[in-house]
Amino acid sequence: xxxxxxxxxxxxxxxxxxxxxxIAEAARRHGLSEVAVTDHGPRLLVLGVDGLHCYERLxxxxxxxxxxxxxxxxxxxxNILDLEGRLDIPPQLYEELDVLICGLHPYTVPGNIRDxxxxxxSNHLRHLGPGWRRKAVEANTRATVAALENNPVxxxxxxxxxxxxxxxxxxxxxxxxxxxxxxxxxxxxxxxEDVEIAFKAGVRFIINSDAHYYDTVGELDxxxxxxxxxxxxxxxxxxxxxxxxxxxxxxxxx
Numbered sequence: 001x002x003x004x005x006x007x008x009x010x011x012x013x014x015x016x017x018x019x020x021x022x023i024a025e026a027a028r029r030h031g032l033s034e035v036a037v038t039d040h041g042p043r044l045l046v047l048g049v050d051g052l053h054c055y056e057r058l059x060x061x062x063x064x065x066x067x068x069x070x071x072x073x074x075x076x077x078x079n080i081l082d083l084e085g086r087l088d089i090p091p092q093l094y095e096e097l098d099v100l101i102c103g104l105h106p107y108t109v110p111g112n113i114r115d116x117x118x119x120x121x122s123n124h125l126r127h128l129g130p131g132w133r134r135k136a137v138e139a140n141t142r143a144t145v146a147a148l149e150n151n152p153v154x155x156x157x158x159x160x161x162x163x164x165x166x167x168x169x170x171x172x173x174x175x176x177x178x179x180x181x182x183x184x185x186x187x188x189x190x191x192x193e194d195v196e197i198a199f200k201a202g203v204r205f206i207i208n209s210d211a212h213y214y215d216t217v218g219e220l221d222x223x224x225x226x227x228x229x230x231x232x233x234x235x236x237x238x239x240x241x242x243x244x245x246x247x248x249x250x251x252x253x254x
Contacts, residue, residue, distance in 0.1 A: 006208055008210045023035060031218075037073070077103065080102055080108075081111050082110055102157065136163070157182050180206040206237070207227075
């Protein structure tokens with residue numbers, strides 16, 4: 001399987017280990033024509049960017065970059081903060097970014113204590129029994145759906161990885177909102193059974209590396225494995241080479 005882009009990578013601005021230029025060079029090494037640098041939002045403890053100004057620096061650095069044959073996109077992996085789906089990337093920054101990813105992550109600082117207890121607290125208690133797990137899944141699903149409904153999200157990152165969700169419901173919203181459902185090769189997630197549920201719901205997938213190192217940019221083998229295993233047609237993979245227009249079309253750039 002051949003791909004033209006990898007749209008989920010991290011640089012030194014957040015928890016990645018490489019400068020932007022090295023990410024672009026790694027993408028070229030893999031024969032990719034595009035790569036997005038999508039650093040974690042500022043509300044992710046320790047791992048997120050130091051502040052929103054980092055995205056301005058990222059955007060400028062990309063403008064100044066010259067790696068022949070590779071188009072580098074500026075993006076963000078926003079953190080979902082509460083049950084209302086608020087993100088830690090403000091709307092005024094959306095238009096400046098090429099790619100907006102969002103997802104639920106542990107160690108996210110919520111907007112307030114109440115939000116933290118309702119969303120993140122329920123997940124800490126999910127191991128106490130089926131009832132607690134059900135409450136956690138309901139909260140996670142509600143927060144994810146709200147984020148997709150209320151923000152111009154391009155990609156839902158690693159659905160269900162850290163916070164279990166109702167895959168069927170989330171997939172239906174992805175279809176309605178035209179949000180790409182990510183197959184995350186770095187985490188080898190989602191598992192085949194969840195991908196099959198999403199496929200039957202009608203989602204379009206995007207296969208990303210979630211790379212934090214030079215050597216993992218463009219490493220998309222897990223996605224290829226799932227495509228073959230489940231018989232997913234290449235037309236359902238947004239970044240797969242199949243004779244179409246091989247260029248990123250984010251919601252804010254159409």
